[in-house]
Amino acid sequence: MQYGIDIETYKRETKQKQRVNLGETPIVLIGMLLGGLLISRVILHLNTGDATGIAPFGLAYLLAVMEKRETKTSIIVAFGILLGYFSIANSISDGYANIIVITLLVAYGFIIDKTNKTLKQPYMYIIIAVSYFFYGYIVSGYDLGVNIVIAIISTLIVIPVNYVIGYGTKCIQELKTNYFFTPEEIISMGLLVCLIVAGIGDINIIGISVKEIFAYSIILFVAYIGGGTYGAAMGVAMGISVGMSYGGGVLDTIAFYGVAGLISGIFKDTGKIFSFLAYLIIFFAISLYSRNLDIESLMEVFLAGGLFFILPKSFSEFIKLEIGPDKKREKVNELELNELKIQFTDRAKDLEEVLLSVSKTLQNIGDNERLMYKNKSTALIETLADRVCIKCKDKDKCWGHEFNTTYKAFEKLIGSYENNTIIFPNGLEKICLHKFDLIKGTQRIVDNLNDKESVRGRLGEGRRLIASNVESISMSIGEMLNDFNRKIELCQDLERMVRRGFNKRNIAYKSIFCYRDTNGRVKIKVTLESCGGSNYCIKNILPIINNLMQEHMSVGGDGCKINPQNNECIVIFQETPKLQLVSYGAIAAKDGEDYTGDTYSFGKTKDGSYMTLISDGMGSGPEAGKESKATVELVERFIQAGFSKNTAINTINSIMSMKFEEDEKFSTLDLNIVDLYSGEATFVKIGAVASFIKRGKKIKPIISNMPPFGLVDSVEIEEVKSMVKNGDLIINLSDGVLDINKESLGRYNWLEEYLVNASKDPKQLAGDILDRAKELSGGRVKDDMTVVVSKIYSVY
Known part of the structure; x- marks a missing residue:
């Protein structure tokens, strides 16, 4: 600086x-x-x-x-x-x-x-x-x-x-x-519009008043957008403004416009057509009672209705947003949420930049270390001369008058030993009094230097590996930010409907929050007093929500979450998935091992999917089991936290590749996620063998040729997608099941043929596959075997 x-x-x-x-x-x-x-x-x-x-x-x-x-x-x-x-x-x-x-x-x-x-x-x-x-x-x-x-x-x-x-x-x-407008401010703007309409004056086209057409259409529009309250207020304001311009009959126009705005606003939730019909009926009723009903007046009303129907939807939404506090609060909340996202994203991007700087610094340090040994030969010659020649009586002759000759001779001697041969230079043979000490000293300092360089080389390689992985983690942070910024839509209309439904049935609650998640599915979060385990939310609240939504809803996640500090219960209601899965696993450890190197897991995720994982740690026994268990746990945590498969897998790949043992072990991953709403199954295989979908007697293999974790810096994920339905079976397994002998490595024909007539019960099928694999391998388990079978059932 x-x-x-x-x-x-x-x-x-x-x-x-x-x-x-x-x-x-x-x-x-x-x-x-x-x-x-x-x-x-x-x-x-x-x-x-x-x-x-x-x-x-x-x-x-x-x-x-x-x-x-x-x-x-x-x-x-x-x-x-x-x-x-x-x-x-x-x-x-x-x-x-x-x-x-x-x-x-x-x-x-x-x-x-x-x-x-x-x-x-x-x-x-x-x-x-x-x-x-x-x-x-x-x-x-x-x-x-x-x-x-x-x-x-x-x-x-x-x-x-x-x-x-x-x-x-x-x-x-x-x-x-x-800015949130008060009712008074909205009425003041409406009065300004009314004065503009009143200023049109007595302009008539074939006896039809232009002023009346605009007056009717504006009242109808405001009533439809804002409801009966704003419709009546606009009608009164229009009655005052137009009545004054007539020079009399102000009370009549106030009553006429005000009642028409009130009635049409009451029917706003029925849609434009019924709102206009209500306006038309009240116009007939009041005109027959207090006015002369003529063809010109009818034409004015129908023309006003035509303007009402052709107004652009964007304009209607704009006015609805401005005069509706709930709609505007929803919009402002969304903007504020986006601002918070931006602030968080900026901070996370700063962290991403810091990690990239750390990666570059580690790489530059390695480059700088190479510069330290640029003059290695000079340092070696000086060290050797200090050790051997310092006590020699002829040192002044060798390093004085014959400096260049002596220096080149030392350089040649050291170079020959570095090439695994000792060649004592002729120039030193004639004059050196300490030949034996010089050879031993050369061996000692060169061996010491080689040992140091070997350690530094390993450290440098470790730094480069760390730099590469830090860079990969920083890239994963960028992918995490993309996941975080996925839009969540607030549902204020649904929230008001639920509140009205709860109030009508005397349901006591503290707060309600309705939204659509990143997958577009409705979720309703309700906070209320804890019921002490009496399933109050399922017995009393869930039927109300089902009736209001006219959809199949259920308690999501892990059910009720009770805060012991304030005795509040938080429950999230969500759309009921159309499918459910039941899974069973069967395992067998390699002969001679007490522990298997495979790890598997299955279960529902928070976003309404079902996830099955199998990880095969390279080798067998507890060490391989640690590798596979770590892989499964990391993937589960990332997916459950809402991150994408790409983010999870690349981050885990960076972590798993940060190893420095000579006998490094790598792990595989067989992941499949079934969307319980759509039935779409996604398979991701990182060094894993084939999976199978069994539908009746039809067998569909799922294969991928991606390498295991840690072999490459970044994983380009290959997803295989397939639709599943009621009755289908998904079979995932480790390579020990398929590789029953040397001839069958990488092949799966025997299992594909076996599944055609196999059991449709997932628990029995998992055990049957394992028994068949043992049978074909001569009753021996040559490698860890894991089979997970999942069956799809339709809920509704």
Whole structure:
């Protein structure tokens, strides 16, 4: 590291909440312009005196937009509002006063932006009041007192409207974020949409109101997405907005739209068609009671229904996610879970990089050691001269005047002994007084050096082997990370359904968690008080879950897990597998041995599969048994922990190859995993002999030619897949069963023929195969024999 160099301070990168950046995209700007155009056209009819109505909504919308201090956006919105006010200038009193107010407000905002000062809302209200006052006094000719009252009333009405609209626009900025909207915020956004619809006005096409079509479709859509509560709220908001624009009948429109939204929302779970039918029926009922039912009104409802049906599903899902707290919580939980995965993955990747660095360092150390012996001959000559010549009276002559000759002679002498022959140089023969000591010294130092180099060579080979295996383990960590990052899907809808089912039947519980595992299978985790072993979960809870799921469910894993500290019981319910396996094993140790070198195991895994393993330790006896037992235990632990077969096998291969004995032993693995849901059987053979699937009288051999553990640095797994069904038998065995004599090595014809008419009972068949192998080998067991037979049964 170099000192004195300026290094930029490390800054942690933090993810900011995603926001909708208004004022950047053309589509958003166009939408805001149209919004300003339509909102400004909404008229609040007063029917008092000379005032036929006022339109404060455009001003309030402009004030809300200006608070964001984006001049470009404010100007575009103001242009849309001006167009709206021009269109209704003759329909409201002092209509052109609003145009003057808009112009002054935009000018004020522009000046504040250029001077970098703070935009103060009270000043904008003063601009509105003063503008109305001078317009009424100069243009309309109102009396002073009347003019002051009108200016104050017009300004005061803008204040609450600005609050509501500003509240709604701020909430719109939180769309597509992890923000959870309150019902009030959702209603404020809905009211903003209602004002836009009301601003359409009296636009008719062959007598059909465009405003009514959009009003009906929006209420229907919100009711279908959010249910009766949001449907009724949207109906009331739409009734207020549209009723005001009619100039009368506000209560009628509130009741009509509100009830229609409530009823259609109640039927949202029945689907779009029934939700629309419910809306249509309530429309008929209320229209017959309080309105005139005509063909135009019917056309408006049916056209609204058409819009409702053609809305894209993606848009529906987006709105459902935003207004549904449960859906959004599910999405946020998934994002948070992914963030945790990323943090864990980054740390594990750091470990992977560290292991790779360790591997490279070990390899480099070996290279550096070779450099130490680059000048070996020089060191040997100096050592030999120090031992023999130091006491010689002629040393000054030999190593002084005749240095080059003496040096080359010593080099030749040492080189000859390294080649297993002693050749005493002629130059030394004539002048050396200690010939015998020189030869003995040469032998001694060369032998010592060879011994040291042999030890260093073995150490270097060990370092290279460790480096290779550390690198393999680091690669296995990368594969583990891929396994870890497999997606788990949360099931919030199912969780709510289960909660309702438990509450309805008075099932006391503490927590419920529903999800789909990496295989796409539903699992329901329930935490409740311990029942003390009375099988409460099977007797009371399982029938409820089966009824709710309409599927075969069962208690998964090892059943209930009880925490003795708080007396809580955790039970996981999962889809019941379609198949189950029953296995039996038969073993025989090699003649003369008390222990077998083979190890086998079988049983269910946590992911709903059935695993069978046989490992044959090379050789026989307890040492081979240790090798095979370690292999089986490691594979079981990796698979049960949820790691893939590739990760498990390559990691175990790296571990098993880290041996330094001269008589190294290796182990084989015969692994087969049956998916109990689909019936797919996967066979992986690492140096193992053939397996067989027996279906009636048909015998299917399963073979692979992969080497045993530890012979190669990395294992390229060859999987053999086959479908199994009810009644099939799977036969796994070690090589001692097939290799009954020298002629049968690697062959399995005799067993294939024997299985055709063999027993279908797995326990009996395992013993029969072992007895037949002993019989064919002359009653002797020449190698450890292991047979595991599994039979498949259909559950449903």
